[in-house]
Amino acid sequence: MIIAHDLGTTGNKASLHDDDGHLLASVTVPYPARFADGGVAEQNPQDWWGAVVAATRDLVARTATDPATVTGLVVSGQMMGAVLLDADGQPVRPAIIWADTRSGAQQRELEQALGAEHAYRVLGHRLNPTYSVEKIMWVRDNEPEVWTRVRRVCVAKDFIVLRLTGRLATDRSDASGTNAYDQQAGTWSPEVLEAARLDPALFPEILESTAIAGTLTDAAAEALGLPASVPVVMGGGDGPLAAVGSGVVAPEDGAYVCLGTSSWISFAADSPLHDPGMRTFTFNNVVPGSFVPTATMQAGGASVQWIAEALSPDPSRPETGRLTAEAADDVDTEDLYFLPYLLGERAPLWDPDARGAFVGIGRHHTRAHLVRAVLEGTAFNLLTCIQAFRESGAVIDRIDAVGGGAQSDAYLSVLADVWGVPVRRRTVVEEANSLGAAVTGAVGLGLADFSAARALSEVTAEFLPDAGRHAVYAERHARFTDAYTALRPWFAGRPH
Numbered sequence: 001m002i003i004a005h006d007l008g009t010t011g012n013k014a015s016l017h018d019d020d021g022h023l024l025a026s027v028t029v030p031y032p033a034r035f036a037d038g039g040v041a042e043q044n045p046q047d048w049w050g051a052v053v054a055a056t057r058d059l060v061a062r063t064a065t066d067p068a069t070v071t072g073l074v075v076s077g078q079m080m081g082a083v084l085l086d087a088d089g090q091p092v093r094p095a096i097i098w099a100d101t102r103s104g105a106q107q108r109e110l111e112q113a114l115g116a117e118h119a120y121r122v123l124g125h126r127l128n129p130t131y132s133v134e135k136i137m138w139v140r141d142n143e144p145e146v147w148t149r150v151r152r153v154c155v156a157k158d159f160i161v162l163r164l165t166g167r168l169a170t171d172r173s174d175a176s177g178t179n180a181y182d183q184q185a186g187t188w189s190p191e192v193l194e195a196a197r198l199d200p201a202l203f204p205e206i207l208e209s210t211a212i213a214g215t216l217t218d219a220a221a222e223a224l225g226l227p228a229s230v231p232v233v234m235g236g237g238d239g240p241l242a243a244v245g246s247g248v249v250a251p252e253d254g255a256y257v258c259l260g261t262s263s264w265i266s267f268a269a270d271s272p273l274h275d276p277g278m279r280t281f282t283f284n285n286v287v288p289g290s291f292v293p294t295a296t297m298q299a300g301g302a303s304v305q306w307i308a309e310a311l312s313p314d315p316s317r318p319e320t321g322r323l324t325a326e327a328a329d330d331v332d333t334e335d336l337y338f339l340p341y342l343l344g345e346r347a348p349l350w351d352p353d354a355r356g357a358f359v360g361i362g363r364h365h366t367r368a369h370l371v372r373a374v375l376e377g378t379a380f381n382l383l384t385c386i387q388a389f390r391e392s393g394a395v396i397d398r399i400d401a402v403g404g405g406a407q408s409d410a411y412l413s414v415l416a417d418v419w420g421v422p423v424r425r426r427t428v429v430e431e432a433n434s435l436g437a438a439v440t441g442a443v444g445l446g447l448a449d450f451s452a453a454r455a456l457s458e459v460t461a462e463f464l465p466d467a468g469r470h471a472v473y474a475e476r477h478a479r480f481t482d483a484y485t486a487l488r489p490w491f492a493g494r495p496h
Helices: 045-062 104-114 116-123 132-142 156-165 190-196 218-224 238-245 301-311 320-326 367-391 409-419 432-444 450-455 467-493
Strands: 002-007 011-017 023-030 034-036 040-043 072-077 083-085 152-154 169-171 205-207 212-215 231-237 255-259 263-267 281-284 291-297 337-339 357-359 399-402 423-426 459-463
Touching (some): 002 156, 002 432, 011 045, 040 045, 072 156, 072 238, 083 156, 104 132, 152 156, 156 218, 231 432, 238 255, 238 281, 238 450, 291 367, 301 320, 320 367, 320 409, 337 467, 357 467, 367 467, 399 409, 432 450
Parallel strands (some): 002 072
Antiparallel strands (some): 034 040, 212 231, 255 263, 281 291, 337 357
């Protein structure tokens, strides 16, 4: 048995897989996040560890699994954050997670030193406040008393591997999401770290995603209720692992969309894809020597979750499924638009000042109109990302859907109509990251190869675009883009 952990934004999902990677059971343990004005987004790393412990024990108990049959552990994690550790490997402050956008000044410092286009070519990513290096610089520049205690830095998955094995390391997929990794050289970038005024010794060693980082420490084994002999495979970032969990391990496997808290379009490639407009970016894949060009919006599923919380009688129990079902094909938003920029935006805008907005709302609009406008707004934003990929030469003629949002027929129908391509639901949607992690773990343990992922998740439904609605949406997409363009100066001028 392999246990995979997926450290998301809202909780940790632990899943049990057989040694071939097949999903047997999963358990989710939630934890909080703190969002505040000014772009603040933080979590307590100890909450992650507590969730890993609780989820492991619950999973083993619910499935009556003999701990002695656990072959290994592997970890997937939210990317692009910053966990700052003291000399004992303990966090010195809350983790700054991917959604945090406070470090605009640090981004500008790096751009002045490196040049935006040169940095993009080296890193495969734009310089942006959503990345780890800018966040680390922000702590140094704004919290000097905290900074004096910082000895090492890492991301979410790496912190859990440290707690499990006592070894601080990262993998290439997560390294490539820090704004500090040279994709061509395969090392931390000396020129970026020099421009950032950061000591390279702060950063962990880089391993392959399939490498065994170590075995459980005695303390970790006791906490989890597992033998200390259990090996821990390094794992990777949730984006590249979702690709594997979607059966996308090579270019011929096509594209997928992950409809999670953040949402993204991605596919496998043999080399980084550099968009002339720098709208998209490229992660290193967990498959050695492979890459995953990606376009991630900050608040895809988060926008759907927000409107469900706002319209439900009990916000702590949002009626997401019922509300999205109400916003089915017979609901016409009638020139109502939603800009899904609740957390600023990465692809395609790269604008941390952007904010959400309903535009064109009228007295006749109902909650069904509002919900459908939110679904359409996220679809429009991702359509711009698809267009950017196509302009760079990528062929995207169908898209497989995973993530929590993939459970909604209404949502997938909207996506197909807006994008003009078939959208297919797979059997494993909410556990796609965990499935990708389990396959990576199986490869690392010598039990499988990555091609096994193709058979572990099957297509169960296909949503075909309606030609008439797609033509209408093509016109509405232009209006959606115009709405952001008109509001951009107002977003930039709001007080911070």
